[in-house]
Amino acid sequence: MGLELNITTNSAVPLYRQIAEQVRVAVATGALAPGEQLPSVRAVAEQLVVNPNTVARAYSELVREGVAEAQPGRGLFVAERRTLYSPEERDRRLSAALDIFAREVLFLGFTREQIVARLDTTLAKFEAGAEEKAHE
Amino acid sequence: MGLELNITTNSAVPLYRQIAEQVRVAVATGALAPGEQLPSVRAVAEQLVVNPNTVARAYSELVREGVAEAQPGRGLFVAERRTLYSPEERDRRLSAALDIFAREVLFLGFTREQIVARLDTTLAKFEAGAEEKAHE
Amino acid sequence: MGLELNITTNSAVPLYRQIAEQVRVAVATGALAPGEQLPSVRAVAEQLVVNPNTVARAYSELVREGVAEAQPGRGLFVAERRTLYSPEERDRRLSAALDIFAREVLFLGFTREQIVARLDTTLAKFEAGAEEKAHE
């Protein structure tokens, strides 16, 4: 277990974001335990065949978010106490994402029911994916 | 009636897209009726304090999408509503938007039910907002 | 293989549209295969001696149309072929092009048979040209 990363270059999502995202999910689902060490920038860069700068950027984003902590000279470790967002902040972010999504999708001409149903299956799919990873 | 535009410069969403999106939503929800004239490029540019080119770019996107039509020398007018995209394309776009949204939001720690419920409210709000405007 | 671009400045068709059109045709006829990389904005701008913005505009149109896709930081690549527009929209666009063409050409005094025959040859030429290029 630990961490299994995979990326797709032919995507509009930047590589560094794909990497950060997968670490975040691994932490959230417990596949990566608090205190566990993250693989080194160089190791990840070699494995994924990407520029080390790209990995470094993903990592620094995780540190900024409080998901990981740097122990100078030793490497990056999953944070013990994830102090992520305040309830208000979480709510604000959800609202913002909802607004952007709604605007985007209203224009396509789907009904409210269709959109809601599709979101439900999409979220279920993501959760299932995370479960799978956690049990690996 | 008509159109109330407002933008936020410190957003990841580019200005021209914010403008186009607001017009699109206004049209999709009926707040802006087919045949209605859009405010002139210069007027919008002045009101929002942005470069006319930025507004022009938003407008040309709307024209290419078939949301608005230019009458040479007279201005831009809301086009008759029509289904531009093929079913597959609409689905593709919905899926893409869902994926981005799901990634953004799962990480925040809401349950699936919470997210779905909030989306329902958000979509309803947009529809209601349109009604309101149409009856003003 | 690849792409040969050439433009004419004293044309009613804007530069950015000439560029986009040539890429579109190359893709539609198979001269440019899905997955292939497009020449960079700067390279094209230099080759054609136009402003990079003009090329960028052509490219962004192709992306919006789904003809090409951007891979952040790497460049533009030809997208998988897909049907973007609804049947009604395709028909609408064909009708519009036909109308403009007919008005333009009827006035020249050719017979219907002559015009139709010439169109057939022209279309065949485009298809043949693509074959040729694909086998180079």
Place this chain on the structure above:
Amino acid sequence: MGLELNITTNSAVPLYRQIAEQVRVAVATGALAPGEQLPSVRAVAEQLVVNPNTVARAYSELVREGVAEAQPGRGLFVAERRTLYSPEERDRRLSAALDIFAREVLFLGFTREQIVARLDTTLAKFEAGAEEKAHE
């Protein structure tokens, strides 16, 4: 009979071009005979409810093309001898129009047969329209 003009403002085709086009067709089909006088700019502008400048522009285009001739102080008359384009020029124009049309339409994904068939019906429709006018 003489001339019956009608325009549509909600079109991408500029008004002055719509007007000029209708005069051209009327002359080509004999609805307007050589030597016949064209209605005055002011008369047309009033009838169509457009800016006189717009009509004047259409007329000046016709004069430039040799379709009409100005008799100073008396007005505009249909030219006796229409010396339009040389055979080479006609051919060149047809080719150019064909090229533009083909590029536009290839992208839409119709087959050659479909396009050719649609052109045939479109041209037939236009010819029928002209006949009708000539017999009014």
Place this chain on the structure above:
DNA sequence: GTGGTCTAGACCACG
């Protein structure tokens, strides 16, 4: 007055 095109040059995100 309207929108549309093009140039020039700056700044940013991504790899």
Place this chain on the structure above:
DNA sequence: GTGGTCTAGACCACC
């Protein structure tokens, strides 16, 4: 290196 966004300012077609 890649593309994307924005500004500034010019010029044109159309009404």
